[in-house]
Amino acid sequence: MKFIRFVFPMALAGAALLTSCQTAPVSGGPYHVTAYKPNDPSKVRVKVSLSKQNVYVMEGDRCLMAVACSVGIPAKPTPKGNFTIYRKEENKRSGSYGFRVIGNNVVPSEGQGGPGRYVGYPMGYWCEFAPAYGFHQGFVHPYPRTHGCVRLHGEAAPKFFALVRNGTPVNIASTQPEDATLGSKVQRIDDSKAPDPDPHLMITSAAFQKPSGPLLE
Structure with missing residues (x-):
């Protein structure tokens, strides 16, 4: 089984810069996402465009964050x-x-049955x-x-986590109206060639890196 790989906030060099929902991406430099504080957290809505693989976090017509997914x-x-x-x-x-930890060996594992100690794959900033x-x-x-x-x-996940709360509505559809207005401005990301992280690291708390600096502007 090819396991889903985890990305750390500082792991990818050469990704592009996304400065805001309204600004076109600039090629080069570290990947950065700007997310804005909502005026009223109860008005925050999440929209997912499956065809564009975009996530739009909106407060009414105001874009708080728009990122690839x-x-x-x-x-x-x-x-x-x-x-x-x-x-x-x-x-x-x-x-x-x-992963299954057997002595000094860390091997991929499906489920919790089997020898050794099972440690689940990190899925940081989970919002179910x-x-x-x-x-x-x-x-x-x-x-x-x-x-x-x-x-x-990894740059977007903690900011998304900060923007939403229990009860935040989510709409997932093939397309979203924001595809026409914001979609072309969302920086595309390609992590397909990034190396798999060290499994010995993935079983430790270091797999959950904390962002530096403020999350929301």
């Missing part, structure tokens, strides 16, 4: 419809895939919107890659 593969698609965020966990680990489906930190590819979750870059 990875969505589910055809065999395990991201569910469409209206949902709400109902569970947030900053340092979540998967219960269905991860349906049973076993959530937004979380991970590598972002330019094509569907997940088992149904919505994966966000």
Whole structure:
């Protein structure tokens, strides 16, 4: 099984700069996402465009954050419809895939049965919107890659986590109206050639890197 790879906020060099929802991306430099504080957190809405692989965090017509994401593969698609965020966990680990620690060896594992100690794969900044489906930190590819979750870059995931709360509405559809106005300005990311992180690191708390500086402007 090819395990989903985890992306750290500072891991990717050569990605591009996204300065705001209204500014076109600039090529080169470290990847950076600007996210804005909502005036009224109860008015925050999340929209996911499956065809564009974009996430738009909106407060009315105001864009708080617009970023690329990875969505589910055809065999395990991201569910469409209206949902709400109902569970947030900053340092979540998967219960269905991860690693088995046997002495000094760390090997990929599916599920918790088997020899040694099981440690789930890190899924930082988890925001669950349906049973076993959530937004979380991970590598972002330019094509569907997940088992149904919505994966966000390590720079975007903690800011998304800060913007939403339990009860935040989520709409997931093939397209969104924001595709026409914001979609072309969202910087594309391709983590497909990034190396797999060291599994010995992935089983430790260091897998959950904390962002530096303020999350929201």
